Amino acid sequence: SQKIEQNSEALNIQEGKTATLTCNYTNYSPAYLQWYRQDPGRGPVFLLLIRENEKEKRKERLKVTFDTTLKQSLFHITASQPADSATYLCALQGNTGFQKLVFGTGTRLLVSP
């Protein structure tokens, strides 16, 4: 069956370190993968999109990689700050239906001062 897996345990890191979040998928062949940030009581906010042929994409302190062989995307936040504390969701297009994004359950990141 199709599955998107993100670590359900919170990731705790110290301010200034690099946070790395993982998104693994099975039985999908996505052409695009997206990452969102969600704060408590708020809707998800789009961060980055990466195409299957891009391998890596950067935006300020954020970096996303996409390895279609490993079926995995990594999301990095460098020089992390307490304001980066949030839940991060990955999303990819499912194999059925047009423009149906399927979301992972998210990983909570906690950055301590």
Place this chain on the structure above:
Amino acid sequence: EAQVTQNPRYLITVTGKKLTVTCSQNMNHEYMSWYRQDPGLGLRQIYYSMNVEVTDKGDVPEGYKVSRKEKRNFPLILESPSPNQTSLYFCASSLGRGPYQPQHFGDGTRLSIL
């Protein structure tokens, strides 16, 4: 300001009492959708609409209805709510129809069905 607006933000109601959650976007987006978010299950799509008068089922459509009479509005209707529809609901919109389009989400509606 570009935004997706949902109302109400919170609602406690009883089983069987019809309710409507409104969603409006001011970005002239073609594509709109509804999701529910439950602990451990993530965001699941309920219904989506590619344009006015064009709607289709998502992954969990049972017990819900939608309509798209105007481009900016996409209300979610629960004709006879039941306790298993207690959840956090999000409306989203995007420009165009491709899977590469970022989704813009509202701030959510927390529904409790007693």
